[in-house]
Amino acid sequence: MTKAAEIDLASVSKIYGKSTAVDAISLKIPAGSYCCLLGPSGCGKSSTLRMIAGHESVSIGDIRLGNTVVTNLPPAKRGTAMMFQSYALFPHLDLIDNVAFSLKMAGVPTVERRARALEMLKLMQMDAYADRRPAQLSGGQQQRVALARALITDPEALLLDEPLSALDPFLKIRMRAELKKLQKRLGITFVHVTHSQEEAMALADLIVVMSDGRIEQAAAPREVFERPATAFVARFMGDHNVISGAVTAAADGGVEIAVAGGGTFLVRGEAQSIGAPADAAIRTDHVRIGESPVKGLGFTGLVTNVEYRGGTVKLSIDGAGVEDFTAIVDDVSFFSMPVSVGDAVPVHWDASDAIVLGRPN
Incomplete structure (x- = not known):
């Protein structure tokens, strides 16, 4: 895999008409860390993720990945990959062709792209299902395929938009352990959007708590737990x-x-x-x-x-x-x-x- 990238947001805002979804946030995500953007619905966490990915334009401010300012670059030029909440797998393609799709669009020859796709499925322990269609898989298996498809481009940062929300409670616990293990194995930067406090505490090296488009606190899980900022x-x-x-x-x-x-x-x-x-x-x-309490305590x-x-x-x-x-x-x-x-x-x-x-x- 390629080396991990530090992600640096400098006074970044996202404005829709008269509404401000993200309000002048500044944040540094260390290279190789697991960062969770945490907050209630509508707090700006998904808009922030999508601006890092290039799927939303930045209204004000700049975003840097590694040494490159990517504010105005298209998604394919950023060195990031995004895994969507819905997984968005192609129902008519088998798993190898699903995983290899971005390489096909890039003009990689059939034999090479299928070999790399099979390698990614092996990483996800899904190679035994390579000829199946997505509808023949469980939710957890579909998630693994979506991860394989995102990682096949060798990104410096993987962006995940509520990747566990569609799973049942027991599978969520198992899959978050696998996500953490995968991130440690690959060594790349993960940025993960969630509204679950438990999920963020279990996964993150850095928790970024957001409210009303602003960052309330960005710190390690223990600090957020023991010393909340606000x-x-x-x-x-x-x-x-x-x-x-x-x-x-x-x-x-x-x-x-x-x-x-x-x-x-x-x-x-x-x-x-x-x-x-x-x-x-x-x-x-x-x-x-x-x-009986001591006065004041x-x-x-x-x-x-x-x-x-x-x-x-x-x-x-x-x-x-x-x-x-x-x-x-x-x-x-x-x-x-x-x-x-x-x-x-x-x-x-x-x-x-x-x-x-x-x-x-």
């Missing part, structure tokens, strides 16, 4: 509670935040101006129940929902100025002192588990 990231990833209020005190690397219901919370972070709005994040799996609220999840139990709790607060507790702890909907329970956490969140510019 309230949107904390809420979207689902592993943090977010408390919003106003700064009432700030000193010594800590901030005090007062919420509308009158409670105050102590949070780690940079000093903010007094009276400024502020958000704090608390890890859901670090919240404990059943003990907990509250007493009413249980609004209890969900048993096997090894853990999810509790939803409402307090004064704090709604839908989540505690994930292990099943042993919960059943040694169970609570029910409507019970008043104290919840608390350690000082190190509450952090100040940034606010988008």
